[in-house]
Amino acid sequence: MTYQIDLGSLTKNISIIDVIHEMERQDEEWGNNRSHDPFEWLAILSEESGKFAQSALHTKYDGKEDGNNRMYEEIIHVAAVAIQIADCLVRKEWTWNK
Numbered sequence: 001m002t003y004q005i006d007l008g009s010l011t012k013n014i015s016i017i018d019v020i021h022e023m024e025r026q027d028e029e030w031g032n033n034r035s036h037d038p039f040e041w042l043a044i045l046s047e048e049s050g051k052f053a054q055s056a057l058h059t060k061y062d063g064k065e066d067g068n069n070r071m072y073e074e075i076i077h078v079a080a081v082a083i084q085i086a087d088c089l090v091r092k093e094w095t096w097n098k
Contacts, residue, residue, distance in 0.1 A: 022080035
């Protein structure tokens with residue numbers, strides 16, 4: 001499945017740019033050829049989703065002033081991991097680990 005995207009329109013969306021930057025940061029930290037199986041990816045995604053949930057709870061119940069910024073940072077991590085999963089599935093380079 002191939003999609004055509006007008007990259008000119010994406011430059012207007014800071015969230016997409018931030019996700020791309022986070023993906024690049026993850027590639028620098030963990031390497032860009034990660035071929036985890038779907039369950040390993042799910043564990044990574046769940047951990048990142050949990051951090052987002054925790055920041056939302058702290059923002060709501062602790063009234064943290066930087067809460068919105070923290071939630072934004074965490075959801076960018078979630079989005080970056082989700083795209084990394086999609087890329088891995090498209091590459092079809094993963095195997096089931098035992």
